[in-house]
Amino acid sequence: MDFGPIDIDIDSVPKSKAVRQYKVATILFNFSNLPNQTYSAADARHYIYDNTPSDPLSVNGFYTEATYGKIKIVGARNLDGIKGNGDVYGWYTLPHDDSNCNIGVSSGWAQEAAQISSQNNGFDPNKYDVIAFVFPITTSGCGN
Numbered sequence: 001m002d003f004g005p006i007d008i009d010i011d012s013v014p015k016s017k018a019v020r021q022y023k024v025a026t027i028l029f030n031f032s033n034l035p036n037q038t039y040s041a042a043d044a045r046h047y048i049y050d051n052t053p054s055d056p057l058s059v060n061g062f063y064t065e066a067t068y069g070k071i072k073i074v075g076a077r078n079l080d081g082i083k084g085n086g087d088v089y090g091w092y093t094l095p096h097d098d099s100n101c102n103i104g105v106s107s108g109w110a111q112e113a114a115q116i117s118s119q120n121n122g123f124d125p126n127k128y129d130v131i132a133f134v135f136p137i138t139t140s141g142c143g144n
Helices: 041-051 057-067 103-121
Strands: 020-031 069-073 085-094 129-135
Touching: 020 041, 020 103, 041 057, 041 069, 041 085, 057 069, 085 103, 103 129
Parallel strands: 020 069, 020 085, 020 129
Antiparallel strands: none
16 A cells, blocks of 8 residues: 555546546544644545535645546545545544654554554545545644
């Protein structure tokens, strides 16, 4: 399982009218020394999955606009595209603090959050094309 950066290449979108739906899971996590929840799971669904003319600033809205409707962001459980629905898991509090933020450590945080989500909520990474990890800005300076 790759926990690297999200990379959806909009230049590789087929020139046909076919729409590509990327199944995306969003996992929210925080830390024992920083247990704040930056926003609700409902807000995370909105920021990632919504796509309405009145709110084109979601991740889905961005990709829909940038690809002229050829890429859609959906959850594996949300292939019908119902507004406000998407696969958001969490918040999960990791059992350690947020110190030492670098790519190797934050990748480990993501793996740990995915494992907790699998154990607690039946999250299955094999159902998704992309897994997005969201955590608050840390005391060491990284995060959403």
